Amino acid sequence: MTDVTVIAKPDLTGKRLAFALAEDRIGHYVEFRAYFVRIFDLDRIGLAEPGFVQAPSGFAYALVFIGRSGDPFPSGVEVYAVVDALEPIDDSVLDSDLWAILGWMVEGVGGPWTRHDLEETGRLYRIPAALAGSARQNADRRADS
Amino acid sequence: MTRDLFELTPGYREKWPYVARYAPVNGWRMHYIDEGEGDPVLLLHGNPTWGFLYRDVIGPLVQSRRRVIVPDMIGFGLSEKPTREHAHTLDGHIANLVSLVRQLGLTRVTAVCHDWGGPTGLAFAMSNPDRVRALVVMSTWAWPRPPAEFHTRLFPWRMMHAPLIGPYLLGRHNVLAARGVYLSVVDRDKFRREAQPAYQAALPDAETRLLTWAWPRWIPLDDSARALDRFTWLEQELAKSKLPAMIVWGREDEVFDAATFADRFKRLLPHAEGPHLVTGRHFLQEDSGAEIAGLICSFLDRLDQRGG
Numbered sequence: 001m002t003d004v005t006v007i008a009k010p011d012l013t014g015k016r017l018a019f020a021l022a023e024d025r026i027g028h029y030v031e032f033r034a035y036f037v038r039i040f041d042l043d044r045i046g047l048a049e050p051g052f053v054q055a056p057s058g059f060a061y062a063l064v065f066i067g068r069s070g071d072p073f074p075s076g077v078e079v080y081a082v083v084d085a086l087e088p089i090d091d092s093v094l095d096s097d098l099w100a101i102l103g104w105m106v107e108g109v110g111g112p113w114t115r116h117d118l119e120e121t122g123r124l125y126r127i128p129a130a131l132a133g134s135a136r137q138n139a140d141r142r143a144d145s
Numbered sequence: 146m147t148r149d150l151f152e153l154t155p156g157y158r159e160k161w162p163y164v165a166r167y168a169p170v171n172g173w174r175m176h177y178i179d180e181g182e183g184d185p186v187l188l189l190h191g192n193p194t195w196g197f198l199y200r201d202v203i204g205p206l207v208q209s210r211r212r213v214i215v216p217d218m219i220g221f222g223l224s225e226k227p228t229r230e231h232a233h234t235l236d237g238h239i240a241n242l243v244s245l246v247r248q249l250g251l252t253r254v255t256a257v258c259h260d261w262g263g264p265t266g267l268a269f270a271m272s273n274p275d276r277v278r279a280l281v282v283m284s285t286w287a288w289p290r291p292p293a294e295f296h297t298r299l300f301p302w303r304m305m306h307a308p309l310i311g312p313y314l315l316g317r318h319n320v321l322a323a324r325g326v327y328l329s330v331v332d333r334d335k336f337r338r339e340a341q342p343a344y345q346a347a348l349p350d351a352e353t354r355l356l357t358w359a360w361p362r363w364i365p366l367d368d369s370a371r372a373l374d375r376f377t378w379l380e381q382e383l384a385k386s387k388l389p390a391m392i393v394w395g396r397e398d399e400v401f402d403a404a405t406f407a408d409r410f411k412r413l414l415p416h417a418e419g420p421h422l423v424t425g426r427h428f429l430q431e432d433s434g435a436e437i438a439g440l441i442c443s444f445l446d447r448l449d450q451r452g453g
Contacts, residue, residue, distance in 0.1 A: 021309060021312050021313060021316075021317070022312060023308050023309045023311075023312055024229060024230035024231060025230055025308065025362065026308045026309075027308075028306075028307070028308055028362050029303070029307055029308060032307065032308040032309075033308075077308075077309065079309070095317070098313055098317070099313070101309075102309060102310055102313060105309060106307075106310075112299055113299065113304070113307070117299055117300040117301075117304050118304055118310065120300055120301070121300055121301040121304045121305055121310075121314070122314075124301050124324075125301075125305075125314060125318065125320035125323075125324050125325070126324060127314065127318055127320075
């Protein structure tokens with residue numbers, strides 16, 4: 001199950017796109033590029049508009065795809081949070097949302113890439129969002145037992 | 146700004162009292178130190194460290210009348226840090242090193258190569274043999290593939306630098322300099338106390354850390370890999386090389402394990418001394434810097450005695 005959903009382009013009136021993350025080589029592992037092409041219909045849409053997802057916090061995120069001469073499209077992607085124009089974004093919220101988007105992406109890319117391996121990697125390197133996810137799962141298990 | 150962060154790192158100046166020097170290489174600003182007099186010894190680091198890795202090696206070499214040059218790779222340490230991944234190529238980094246050596250007019254160089262300092266330093270040596278006197282290799286590789294079973298695994302290696310995940314884990318969270326090196330030394334308490342702040346201070350912001358996930362993507366894993374031809378050439382050239390060489394390895398290294406990698410270097414360079422095993426995981430200089438310095442000094446003394 002994923003807690004990130006693809007959404008239609010939100011109303012951007014009074015909003016700004018807050019830069020969050022950039023990837024110059026989305027095709028380093030080609031299955032990642034293929035996933036974005038498939039999920040956002042990029043062979044048809046191309047550079048016409050970003051893809052949008054909604055993250056667990058409720059914020060929308062824009063995925064802006066980058067083209068580069070000589071490389072299959074897209075060659076890169078930038079991730080932006082859609083936030084109120086003059087309001088700062090809470091970094092811990094942003095970080096948790098990005099972690100959820102990565103989980104959604106890995107789940108969508110599919111085998112051999114698994115959300116489990118992503119979460120294990122996050123825990124190994126003590127990523128706060130990954131550790132918080134573990135704590136939530138443990139609490140859920142205790143509540144169920 | 147990076148320099149300011151270093152000044153705030155406890156004990157930094159005592160551990161790194163060297164004068165910062167800079168050279169333009171291929172349009173980038175490369176930081177290096179240049180200490181002592183004598184035949185030059187070039188100490189080459191890899192990902193995600195910088196010259197600081199050799200802090201316990203430099204002094205003994207200088208005292209034994211060697212000129213010690215320690216460059217920071219473009220993208221690390223006090224060198225300029227490009228913010229676009231396409232600025233980093235294996236050939237570009239080799240050419241950066243060639244540029245520095247030629248600007249300094251170095252000959253009779255002993256190239257000491259660790260991690261990505263291996264493919265870059267050894268390729269420099271093979272392409273400029275008239276400038277090189279000897280090679281020392283430590284926890285590195287010089288052949289097309291596979292580099293190590295570890296590098297083919299999805300957890301944690303390939304996942305760590307996968308699209309978007311690399312910029313998140315290694316960029317936003319600096320996991321390689323923060324925890325990756327920590328997990329790859331033997332004495333972790335000492336490392337945390339003495340060295341970790343200096344590595345983290347060198348990569349203060351997400352945009353400065355790009356090379357930490359760009360380098361892993363240059364490790365060849367299949368026949369479509371970008372660096373396959375360069376590594377194939379490098380292995381062929383090394384197999385022909387008669388340069389004096391020494392192999393030093395970390396006994397506890399589980400990334401480039403000695404049984405696989407040091408032995409393969411020994412087959413590639415059968416005339417090489419070693420492998421000498423010292424206490425250490427992948428970043429063996431953190432645990433055995435003084436011992437490594439002693440091994441290099443003895444090796445060079447023997448070359449001197451032989452008139453090599």
